[in-house]
Amino acid sequence: MATQDASLAADPMIGEESLGVTNGKIGMWTFLVMDAMTFAGLLAGYARLRWTPGSEWPLPIEAFGFTGIQLTALNTFILICSSVSMVHVLAEQMRGNMDRAKKWMLATIIGGLLFLGIQGFEWTHLILDMWPYLFDEGYEAAYSVNFAATFFILTGFHGLHVSVGVIYNVIIYLGLKSGKISKDDTSVVEIAGLYWHFVDLVWILVFTFVYLI
Amino acid sequence: MEIKAKGYLSPLSEEAKTSLWVYLKEWMCTTDAKRIGVLYLLFATFMALWGGLLSVIIRLELAQHGPDIITDASFYNALPGMHATAMIFFFIIPAFTGVANFVVPIQIGAPDMAFPKLNLAAFWILPPGALLTFAGFFMNSLPEFGWTAYPPLSNSVYTPIWGADFWVVGLILVGVSSTLGAVNFLATVFNMRCKGMKMFQLPLFTWAMTVTSFLILAATPVLTSALIMLTFERMFPGVFYFFNPAGGGDPILYQHLFWFYSHPAVYIMILPGFGMVSEVIQVFSRKHIFGYVLMVWSMIAIAVLGFLVWAHHMFATGIALNVRVGFMFLTMLIAVPTGIKIFSWLATIWGGSIKFDTPMLYATGFLAMFTIGGLSGVVVASVPVDIQLHDTYYVVAHIHYVLVAGSLMTAFAGVYFWFPKITGRFYNETLGKIHFWLTAIFINVTFFIQHWLGMKGMPRRYYDYDPAFEMANLISSVGSVVLFLAQFIFIANMLYSWRKGKVAEGNAWGDGFTLEWQITSPPDHHNFHHPPYWKPIIRQHVAADQPGGVWHRNGD
Numbered sequence: 097m098a099t100q101d102a103s104l105a106a107d108p109m110i111g112e113e114s115l116g117v118t119n120g121k122i123g124m125w126t127f128l129v130m131d132a133m134t135f136a137g138l139l140a141g142y143a144r145l146r147w148t149p150g151s152e153w154p155l156p157i158e159a160f161g162f163t164g165i166q167l168t169a170l171n172t173f174i175l176i177c178s179s180v181s182m183v184h185v186l187a188e189q190m191r192g193n194m195d196r197a198k199k200w201m202l203a204t205i206i207g208g209l210l211f212l213g214i215q216g217f218e219w220t221h222l223i224l225d226m227w228p229y230l231f232d233e234g235y236e237a238a239y240s241v242n243f244a245a246t247f248f249i250l251t252g253f254h255g256l257h258v259s260v261g262v263i264y265n266v267i268i269y270l271g272l273k274s275g276k277i278s279k280d281d282t283s284v285v286e287i288a289g290l291y292w293h294f295v296d297l298v299w300i301l302v303f304t305f306v307y308l309i
Numbered sequence: 310m311e312i313k314a315k316g317y318l319s320p321l322s323e324e325a326k327t328s329l330w331v332y333l334k335e336w337m338c339t340t341d342a343k344r345i346g347v348l349y350l351l352f353a354t355f356m357a358l359w360g361g362l363l364s365v366i367i368r369l370e371l372a373q374h375g376p377d378i379i380t381d382a383s384f385y386n387a388l389p390g391m392h393a394t395a396m397i398f399f400f401i402i403p404a405f406t407g408v409a410n411f412v413v414p415i416q417i418g419a420p421d422m423a424f425p426k427l428n429l430a431a432f433w434i435l436p437p438g439a440l441l442t443f444a445g446f447f448m449n450s451l452p453e454f455g456w457t458a459y460p461p462l463s464n465s466v467y468t469p470i471w472g473a474d475f476w477v478v479g480l481i482l483v484g485v486s487s488t489l490g491a492v493n494f495l496a497t498v499f500n501m502r503c504k505g506m507k508m509f510q511l512p513l514f515t516w517a518m519t520v521t522s523f524l525i526l527a528a529t530p531v532l533t534s535a536l537i538m539l540t541f542e543r544m545f546p547g548v549f550y551f552f553n554p555a556g557g558g559d560p561i562l563y564q565h566l567f568w569f570y571s572h573p574a575v576y577i578m579i580l581p582g583f584g585m586v587s588e589v590i591q592v593f594s595r596k597h598i599f600g601y602v603l604m605v606w607s608m609i610a611i612a613v614l615g616f617l618v619w620a621h622h623m624f625a626t627g628i629a630l631n632v633r634v635g636f637m638f639l640t641m642l643i644a645v646p647t648g649i650k651i652f653s654w655l656a657t658i659w660g661g662s663i664k665f666d667t668p669m670l671y672a673t674g675f676l677a678m679f680t681i682g683g684l685s686g687v688v689v690a691s692v693p694v695d696i697q698l699h700d701t702y703y704v705v706a707h708i709h710y711v712l713v714a715g716s717l718m719t720a721f722a723g724v725y726f727w728f729p730k731i732t733g734r735f736y737n738e739t740l741g742k743i744h745f746w747l748t749a750i751f752i753n754v755t756f757f758i759q760h761w762l763g764m765k766g767m768p769r770r771y772y773d774y775d776p777a778f779e780m781a782n783l784i785s786s787v788g789s790v791v792l793f794l795a796q797f798i799f800i801a802n803m804l805y806s807w808r809k810g811k812v813a814e815g816n817a818w819g820d821g822f823t824l825e826w827q828i829t830s831p832p833d834h835h836n837f838h839h840p841p842y843w844k845p846i847i848r849q850h851v852a853a854d855q856p857g858g859v860w861h862r863n864g865d
Contacts (some may be wrong), residue, residue, distance in 0.1 A: 114502040119423040122496040130488045130526045137534025137566055141551060144562045151557050230548050240557045245549045249538065 118283045142246040154239045161226045165307045171214045178207025179296040192279045201269045208262040257295045316831030317343045340425035342410045349407025360395030372786035374776045385772045387451035398483045405581035409518045415825040416512045418503025420835040423496035431489035442479030445472025460552035465543045484529045491522035506843035512823045517584025520608045524573045532570030568619035576615040582719025586672045593669035594661025600653045607646035614643045625699040640690035667741030671722035674749045682710030703763025709756045729817035733831040734810030740802040747795035754788030
């Protein structure tokens with residue numbers, strides 16, 4: 097059989113980065129594929145339950161009470177803005193303006209927290225005011241209970257992702273602040289950015305499905 | 310006590326040389342892919358014995374009609390599901406992951422996996438996952454809904470027990486573990502290849518793990534999403550009705566999501582085995598694989614088709630006839646790439662200079678018996694036949710020919726094949742051969758007659774049956790007991806040879822050509838002293854007049 101020349105060739109690059117990108121980036125991309133499939137499963141469930149013959153699906157615009165979809169539209173805007181600020185973190189880091197990078201990172205974190213706060217407010221309102229059957233068996237749901245169920249699963253699972261993302265971003269911020277992440281470690285910020293943009297992208301899907309259609 | 314070992318087995322610190330405790334701690338917290346691979350294999354062996362024991366209890370109960378050793382029918386009801394869960398999620402998949410952890414980084418010339426810590430985390434999620442999954446045994450609340458957990462049977466109305474909740478959460482954990490592993494394998498294979506090695510230079514086992522990782526990545530999360538919904542439905546009755554028709558849910562939705570994972574899962578359970586057999590057959594026929602590129606593409610084709618056939622598990626649920634026909638067509642199409650692989654293996658063996666050591670016995674045994682499983686698969690893929698055979702023992706026979714005569718035998722081929730590499734010592738060949746023949750014969754004794762039982766109409770998962778089926782069931786039960794006991798020969802062989810076996814050289818079989826055979830047995834930490842350089846193998850036919858028909862040997 098063919099013999100292999102298992103020696104020599106003292107190139108330091110051998111053994112890693114055959115594709116010219118870091119392992120971390122490939123790892124994040126593959127992880128995001130996985131995560132996208134989890135959301136796909138939940139969205140498929142949503143689609144099936146909503147378009148089952150006989151399901152009494154309310155018009156979302158009428159079903160959310162005073163928070164309406166206007167508040168969530170604002171929330172979507174905030175999340176998209178935080179994605180923009182994430183882009184600035186990387187841009188400033190590449191230019192070497194670490195102070196400005198830190199400020200943009202802070203803005204991203206605040207954007208994420210604002211999103212979670214508004215979502216918490218919306219959930220509280222929906223659970224306490226709009227869907228009393230959740231806690232009290234005496235009440236009956238005004239329409240298919242699956243409307244609320246898929247709402248909680250999809251927005252809750254996404255909210256969990258935003259929470260993880262905020263913690264992730266805080267860790268990056270602390271790294272920037274302490275100097276552990278230097279202006280050359282762009283891949284660390286880039287990978288965090290991949291995650292954050294993904295969370296943003298998925299929200300646009302969730303928002304469209306749950307609120308708009 | 311003093312610990313003597315070599316290679317990656319040896320203690321890492323001075324302290325560990327004298328203290329068993331420190332040495333064990335080094336193993337438990339290791340980030341070396343080879344050690345993690347061994348941990349996976351030990352865990353898988355343990356779970357295989359556990360799952361095997363459950364199946365023997367099932368078979369003993371069924372040896373005669375009427376209640377025999379189990380007086381509680383609901384305990385019996387839980388056993389098939391627990392057996393399947395143990396074998397699928399905690400034995401076969403981790404066993405392949407274990408071998409792959411050991412072999413894949415070396416085969417591509419890498420010092421370790423891409424994410425060593427993630428690798429360790431992925432392994433340590435498994436034991437707690439297993440504890441949760443089987444917690445019902447300790448709490449006397451075993452879920453009786455099989456391994457498929459179809460609602461509404463699995464919702465809180467019909468199965469209002471804690472054991473079921475733990476089972477669901479345990480499975481979610483296993484899913485997390487295997488997806489983390491898949492992310493790691495993909496990053497490793499894509500990014501850690503040594504110089505000169507292109508994707509179409511990868512050894513076939515590495516290719517198999519790459520394709521399998523894609524399957525895991527795309528399929529497992531969908532099961533997770535279904536299990537998340539199931540958990541919510543169980544935890545908050547009256548609020549969530551995803552699958553319960555009483556509240557507008559759809560039980561068929563669960564089946565779609567479940568089989569969207571669980572059908573590709575059968576390929577997650579066999580593709581690594583295909584890869585192992587490809588390696589074994591090449592080395593023991595002393596020829597390069599026939600049709601390498603086609604072998605890779607047929608694996609990719611199997612993976613893609615694997616995602617398009619899930620509804621063939623649901624022919625009997627009343628889905629539309631034209632949908633069934635479509636899925637029947639796609640399912641039968643899978644026989645094409647699988648057939649290509651079988652014929653490629655045969656063509657590799659053809660004219661080779663064959664050595665029938667235990668790994669080769671297992672590889673050829675697999676070829677013969679997996680073909681039976683494949684053919685019965687084509688039979689049940691056919692809608693009208695499946696309507697008749699659905700939920701009978703025919704399906705049990707089919708799945709066991711695929712998974713026992715398929716996955717299990719390939720796993721044995723792989724473990725025997727790489728045992729000298731893993732431990733630096735040879736196993737006992739005589740015991741290996743005895744183990745093979747007992748296993749191969751009694752797999753057929755156990756499962757072949759189940760085809761007949763199924764065609765005669767004996768349903769699966771039943772506690773009791775018509776006395777007319779008694780003789781066939783007795784034969785099957787005797788077979789299963791011998792099959793189970795034969796595995797202790799394997800364990801004894803491995804345990805003994807680990808310490809006392811004949812010392813193996815680096816290229817233990819003399820004909821290994823992939824990178825793992827170019828380094829010492831067992832490998833050192835970080836595998837290579839110098840980063841290797843891969844010289845592409847020239848894969849070409851030899852002239853017919855060459856003696857023995859041996860293929861061109863590059864570098865000889």
